[in-house]
Amino acid sequence: MKAVEMNAFGSPDVLHLSERETPSPGPDDVLIQNAASSVTFGDVYARRFHKVTPATFTMPLPLLLPAKLMMGWRKPKVSILGSTFSGIVHSTGSNVTRFSPGDEVFGYTGQQFGGYAEFICLKETGVLAKKPQRLSFAEAASLPYGFLMAYSLLKKAKLRRGESVLIIGASGSIGSAMVQLAGEEFGAEVSGVARHEGTAFVRSLGAADAYDSDVHVSGEWGAGYDLIVDIPNVLPFFMAKPLLTSNGRMMKVSFTGRQVIESLKTLRRRPRLLTRLASESAGSLEKIASMAEAGTIAPRIDRVFPLDGAADAHTYVESTAHQGAVILEIQDLAGTAVPPVSGPPSVTDRANSPDA
Numbered sequence: 001m002k003a004v005e006m007n008a009f010g011s012p013d014v015l016h017l018s019e020r021e022t023p024s025p026g027p028d029d030v031l032i033q034n035a036a037s038s039v040t041f042g043d044v045y046a047r048r049f050h051k052v053t054p055a056t057f058t059m060p061l062p063l064l065l066p067a068k069l070m071m072g073w074r075k076p077k078v079s080i081l082g083s084t085f086s087g088i089v090h091s092t093g094s095n096v097t098r099f100s101p102g103d104e105v106f107g108y109t110g111q112q113f114g115g116y117a118e119f120i121c122l123k124e125t126g127v128l129a130k131k132p133q134r135l136s137f138a139e140a141a142s143l144p145y146g147f148l149m150a151y152s153l154l155k156k157a158k159l160r161r162g163e164s165v166l167i168i169g170a171s172g173s174i175g176s177a178m179v180q181l182a183g184e185e186f187g188a189e190v191s192g193v194a195r196h197e198g199t200a201f202v203r204s205l206g207a208a209d210a211y212d213s214d215v216h217v218s219g220e221w222g223a224g225y226d227l228i229v230d231i232p233n234v235l236p237f238f239m240a241k242p243l244l245t246s247n248g249r250m251m252k253v254s255f256t257g258r259q260v261i262e263s264l265k266t267l268r269r270r271p272r273l274l275t276r277l278a279s280e281s282a283g284s285l286e287k288i289a290s291m292a293e294a295g296t297i298a299p300r301i302d303r304v305f306p307l308d309g310a311a312d313a314h315t316y317v318e319s320t321a322h323q324g325a326v327i328l329e330i331q332d333l334a335g336t337a338v339p340p341v342s343g344p345p346s347v348t349d350r351a352n353s354p355d356a
Contacts, residue, residue, distance in 0.1 A: 003117035004310040004328075005079040009050035009072075012314035017307065020080075023121035027093040030124055032105060035137035035333040037082035037115030038145045039305070039313040039326045040173060046071060046081055046113070047314065058233070058254035059277065070111060082115020084108055086131055086141035088333055096124045104131040106289075108144035108280055115141075116310060118330055129285045132293040137333060140292075142299040142325035146177035147288045149278040154178065154186055156276045157227055157251045161187035164224060166243065169231030170207065171198035171323045174253070178229065179205040180297045191222055194323075201323040205300070229253065237262060237273045244271040251276055300324030307331070 001022045006014040025031040045058070049071045057064045071078060086106035089099050099105060107128035114120050122128060127148075131140045153174075159165060165182050169175040170192025182188045183206045191209040192202040199210035211221045213234075223243050228235070228250040237259075240250045251274040252259055263273040291297045302322040305313040307330050317326050 001118040002307060002331075003080050004082075004307060005116075006047060006076055006081070007079065009048060009074075009076055012047070012311035012318070014047065015081075015310045015314065017310075020117065022119045025091055025093045025121050027095045028123050028125070029093045029121050030096055030099050030105075030128065031090045031092070031119060031121045032085065032087045033090045033333060034085045034087040034115065034118055034120050034330045036086050036141035036304075036330055037328045038084040038142050038173065039310070039317050039328050040083065040145045041317065042083055042145070043081040043113075044314055044317055046076075046078065049076070050074065054257065057256070060260055060275075061257035078111075078113050080114050080116050082113055082117070082328065083110055084141050084144040085115045085120050086137040087120070087330075090119070092124070098124055099128070104133075104137075104140075105129065106131045106137075106140040106143060107285065108148060110280065116307070116328060116330070125282070127280050127282050127285050129282060129289050132289050134295070135292055135299065138301060138304055138327045138329060139299045141327060142173065142301055143288055143292060144280070144285060146173035146299070146325055147181065147292075147297060148280050148285055149174050150178035150181050151185070151284055151288060152278040152280060153229065153251065153253060153276060154181055156278075157229065157249065157274065159186045159188055159227055162189070163226035164189040164191070165227040165229065166191045166193065166221065166225045167207075167229050167231070168193040168213070168235055170194045170202045170205075170210065172231065172320070173322075173325045175231050176202070176205055176300050176324050177297070178231075179207050183207075184296050185291065188227075191225075193221060195320075197321075198323050201300075227251065233259075241271055246270060248272075249274055253278070302326055304329050 003020045008014050089103040165188045171194035183190045190207045192207040193211045193213050194202050196212045202210035226248050231253045233254045247270050249272040255275040260275050263275045266272045302324045304327045
């Protein structure tokens with residue numbers, strides 16, 4: 001099978017196309033022929049993991065050593081990136097009951113990665129669900145990272161109907177999903193912060209207000225919020241306090257060890273600082289799928305790159321100029337029922353084509 005892999009940490013140029021052996025499913029596994037994968041900041045972070053230090057680690061500090069052991073110190077232990085996928089079940093193990101060959105599915109592999117490949121194998125009990133029929137493979141591949149993460153975080157923030165929320169980083173994969181979910185699923189009043197060129201996009205997602213991230217926060221981003229979600233971790237808590245209600249809270253999606261300590265100091269105070277990691281499950285993914293099937297939420301894709309354009313896709317994501325998801329098209333499976341393992345269809349060459 002074709003795959004994009006990296007044999008060293010570094011710039012996007014370390015990503016290269018290669019031939020790998022197609023995995024074989026075990027008794028509890030599902031083998032999927034993969035059509036598309038999202039290119040996310042998680043992928044970029046993993047590609048540059050050799051530069052991660054205690055000061056720049058975006059998770060609780062005790063997890064740094066396990067993360068280094070998992071990802072590698074000087075050379076990557078994970079060679080194929082990509083945490084999302086969407087495709088067709090090719091074959092299943094003897095114990096699998098939820099899925100059958102020919103099923104269109106999508107899912108999330110997390111730190112297992114593996115999405116930049118023509119085939120992917122995972123446990124039936126993994127974060128895997130039937131693909132919404134109204135969505136393309138590319139659209140479905142954008143759901144797990146953006147919408148699954150956003151849904152988990154809003155639940156952990158205990159966002160309630162009628163509350164007001166400000167989402168910082170509202171034009172990216174997670175932010176654009178969060179704007180939709182906060183308004184449509186949670187019934188909140190939503191405002192967003194993005195680059196100037198992304199403010200119209202944020203309003204198109206349903207935000208009542210969209211503010212320019214380059215404008216100083218004082219008096220410019222509104223006030224009286226019950227919740228502020230800071231996805232890129234750019235707003236210090238002391239600057240967020242004047243924007244919050246007396247009983248409000250701010251949630252950091254990526255954070256440092258110092259911010260964890262700062263959050264502990266607010267346990268009995270208001271406003272409060274929350275540091276939360278997203279979690280994922282098959283049940284939550286099925287919930288997202290049902291919302292997409294009903295048209296309650298709609299994935300927004302900025303650009304689609306071909307498999308051999310992975311380096312360009314990483315460069316584009318690193319630029320932070322994207323509005324919505326960036327997709328790596330692995331292969332064209334349109335009209336495919338149960339695909340053969342040998343000789344999968346070629347990748348459609350449409351790098352940099354907008355697909356909103």
